[in-house]
Amino acid sequence: MTARTLILVEHDRREVKRPSLHAITTARALGGDYALLLLGQGLDEMASSLVSYGAAAVLVADDEALAEPLADRYAVVIAQAAQKLGATTLIGHSSTFCKDILPRAAALLDAPMLTDVVAIEEKDGATTYQRPVSAGTMLATVQLAGEKRVLIIRASAFAAPATDAASSPIERLEVDGSSLPGGTRFVSREERVSDRPDLTEARVVIGGGRPLRDKESFDRLVGGLADLLGGAIGATRAAVDTGLAPNDCQIGQTGKVIAPELYIALGISGAIQHLAGIKDSRVIVAINKDPDAPIFQMATYGLVGDVHQVVPQLIKALQQS
Ligand SMILES: Cc1cc2nc3c(=O)[nH]c(=O)nc-3n(C[C@H](O)[C@H](O)[C@H](O)COP(=O)(O)OP(=O)(O)OC[C@H]3O[C@@H](n4cnc5c(N)ncnc54)[C@H](O)[C@@H]3O)c2cc1C
Structure with missing residues (x-):
């Protein structure tokens, strides 16, 4: 089996992360066959959930040695899969998982790599890529030398893929655990279990800033509004650091990039580094007590007021509606 493009699919050991599927839209735009690759242990159900995306194959590297996403091991298996397929393009989406693993795979494949790709254009036989730089204030247009490439795309810039009626075959990859690098060892995992949607997938996100003051207020106001609207919670770096x-x-720039239908910013100044992460939101609502706060320049709707007074009223009104 051959394919021009190999797509790394991320999952949380229960289900596939939807944003990673947006790379399918990228692969379709580039043309040629594409294969999907899942790594881990106990992947049967997740592999079955991927068969209707028009892939030439769903490749599954299911092995005890891959139970935890150790980048040095994963990179070797991904590079081997790409070589076996004869794939010249390897794609993942902009997440900590892909940014940890794909640069190593790129090195093993001796391929150039680009992160945060938001647009691709084929013109006169040349491919150009756009990626934001300087906290999203500028867009760089770049080209890559050679035929091989590793791309990390911003999922918010590529649509969710439509499913295809045809069913892709599932192929298991042989994994020789004893030959994989052992330079890193898994120690433990801390997982936050939450009923709220994933921040990068949510249709509604409530973001909180420094004035939320303490964790109790943050959970009550940001979390309270998020739960009423079925949304995810987000925060500024100042809120995280405190x-x-x-x-x-x-x-933001050093956090996650989101593109929800509605982003509500509570007590957020609108620093350029934060705006870099929210500018693709469809509607932005800002509540800030300073009428000159920069967030109001990007907001669709703005309310000048104290979050500690306005948000409890908003929560009460939503509970009564
Ligand atoms: C290299 C670098 C990378 C960075 N990356 C990120 C990033 O990824 N994400 C990020 O968010 N930041 C990032 N920052 C930090 C960023 O520059 C800002 O410092 C941060 O976003 C400010 O957070 P804030 O808006 O919560 O706090 P502040 O700047 O303190 O703003 C608080 C706002 O709340 C308003 N306010 C105060 N009290 C109330 C009230 N009671 N009710 C309503 N409004 C009120 C104020 O008028 C003000 O506008 C980065 C900085 C650097 C240098």
Whole structure:
């Protein structure tokens, strides 16, 4: 079996992460066959959930040695899979998982790599890629030398793929655990179990800033509004650094990039590094007590007020509606 493109599919050991499937849209735009690759242990159900995306194959590297996503091991298996397929393009989406693993795979494949790709254009036989730089204030247009490439795409820039009626075959990859690198050892995992949607997948996100003051207020106001609207919670770096919200809630240049239908920013100044993570939101609502706060320049709707007064009223009104 051959395929031009190999797509790394991320999962949380229970289900596939939807944003990783947006790379399928990228692969379709590039043309040629594509294969999906899942790594881990106990992947049968997840592999079955991937058979209707028009892939030439769903490749499954299911082995005890891959039970934990150790980047040095995963990179070797991914590079071997790409070589076996004869794939010249390897794609993942912009997540900590892919950014940890794919650069190593790129090195093993001796292929150039780009992160945060938001657009691809084929013109006069040349391919150009766009990626934001300087906290999203500029877009760089770049080209890659050679035929091989490793791309990390921003899922928010590529649509969710439509499913295909045809069923892709599932192929198991042979994994020789004893030959994989043993330079890193899994020690433990800390997992936050939450009923709220994933921040990068949510249709509604409520973001909280430094003025939320303490964890109790953050949970009551940001969490309270999120639960009423079925949304995810996000935070500024200032809120994360002061311990109001967990690290994986940070939105922005050094956090997550989101593109929800509705983003509500509570007590957030609108620093350029935060805006870099929210600018693709369809509607932005900002509540800030300073009428000159920069967030109001990007907001679709703005309310000048104190979050400690306005948000409890909003929560009460939503509960009564
Ligand atoms: C290299 C680098 C990377 C960074 N990466 C990120 C990133 O990824 N994400 C990120 O968010 N930041 C990032 N930052 C930090 C960023 O520059 C800002 O410092 C941060 O976003 C500010 O957070 P904030 O808006 O919560 O706090 P503040 O800047 O303190 O703003 C608080 C806002 O709340 C308003 N306010 C105060 N009290 C109330 C109230 N009671 N009710 C309503 N409004 C009120 C104020 O008017 C103000 O506008 C980065 C910085 C650097 C240098």
